Amino acid sequence: MKNLFSKIFIGLVLALSILACKDMPNNNPDPGDLEYIPYNPQPYTIVKPSFFPNVPVPADNPMTMDAVQLGRRLFYDPLLSADSTMSCSSCHLPQHNFTDLKAVSIGIDGIAGRRSSMALLNIAYATNGLFWDGRSPSLEDQALRPVEDPIEMHNTWPQVISKLKDHPAYPALFRKAFGIKDRAEISKELAAKAIAQFERILISSGTSKFDQFKQGNIDIFDDEELDGFLMYFEEAWQYGLNLPDAQCFHCHGGITLTGNNYFNNGLDSVASLDDFTDLGRFEVTGNHSDKGKFRTPTLRNIALSAPYMHDGRFQTLEELVENYSKKGFGVANEDPNLPLIGLNAPNNTLSEAHKKALVKFLHTLTDTVFVKNPDIQNPFQ
């Protein structure tokens, strides 16, 4: 009898062990389990307009076809979040210039974040810090953060890596992208490198109305759009026109229409810099005068990127331009360009017509070819 119980007990233990093993990820595979898959990396040439600068690519993360495709898949895969409901693309939708139409993004637990989702268009050129406060130095570093942010994906990287290692497709994709020998080599660093490679291909098509104008098709603008352009870039003198300076290009200049610098752009009237609800850049530098400063976003595709500002306070471009026309509040660290908005206009003030022209010009920055580019869409659809 005693012998029978012992046999039953041992049998149960064995059965349970087998069942348990069945559900366990295969995280400790045989060494070299992926080596049978060919590793033949093909360089990826980033497609960009000829008048755009070369895209910066870090030496330790060269662009390859397979790594870009892996990054694209990871970017759109909700596997990265704790409950597999949220991917990077949940807050960065291609049709909205890789923003999410929300004032502030909402994480998997329904908790609202502090800031609005930033556009990813031409993010490869942002080499002066990422996020609104610039806390991340590179795309590779940035890609690591949302996974473990408790108000975003609320996951852990060990958990994500465990899922990736046990996934039917990802180990082979990591092998093809990075030449790993076995799935044990899958790491958060490689996942972040792949996502960063995908983000580096999010480059303007160069076909917006603005781009066509800059390339010499000067008849493409109507009179209002041209006025807006001339005020934005302060080039009315070229046409002998008497238009005010809107001072936009000082912060939103260059081919990407952002200098990726940090400014207090006159949103809040505060008695002291300590009174800002969100201290912005200060949280990174610790410099008192950086309180209330935020990174300048690109204005390319701005019409698709509403709402606006770090906290999404403005719903429309009209609201946005109206606010700038007020020239700030005289707060100590406000950008000195703000009071000069409207310079050369009667009373140095932008008229309703001027504001309308600026909004019309901002619409010429829309790049529908980019947002419809099949190479950057969700591969799971």
Add this chain to the structure above:
Amino acid sequence: MKKLTFVFALFVLAVSPGCHEHDEGLTADFTITYKSHFDGEQLTKYKNYPYGLAGIPLQFTRFSTYLSDIELIKADGSSHRLTEIEYIDFTPENASTDLSATPAITYKNVPEGEYTGLRIGYGVKPSLNAKGPADFDNNHPLAKEIEYWSGWNSYIFTKIEGKADSENNGSLDISLLYHCGSDAVYKVFEFDLPIHVHTGEPGIAVNFDLEKIFTMDDGSYYDIVTNFYTSNNPNDVVVAQVLMHNFEKAATVTQ
């Protein structure tokens, strides 16, 4: 014997280091430290400085400049170019303090010896200013999109931004926005001073004093209340020319 003595004397002359201004084949690292001041004091962003005879409060928020063809001048008039272009940002975005930055740049393989001066081009020299950011690799100083003004087809050579309290009543009512650019305002200046370049020797400091950039040749102060910004019309560079001219007085070189 006389011949031997003569040959020996020639040999001694040939190998004697003291008789050579530039030691053949020897090179050294040479560092230039760039510093910014106001009235001799290290520049601090957002700090109120008394300006002009009335002592109105004046503060700065940005000071950056391009420098071209920085060259060490030799006694024979020839020169050794340290760099073709440099971008010096005294108020970088990533600073943890409002105290101005003091970027120190080390130039490699500089021929050792005694030099008689330094030459600096203020701004971007015309041959480079004819190009644009897309013409340069990403890490090149001239790849900075935000430092290029397409309307002028020119880099912004110098940015000086700040605010002033014109009424001296506690309100910074004047925004100062000086963005100087275009070939018309490019200047080259020379500084005569002995510069010793040897391994282990200190480098030099190039100092810019913003107060002197706003001080006219007759000693008066520039009227920043009337001329608080540079025109955006490249055919109207009056303010920019004044400031770029004053750069010479504002700069000192020390070793």
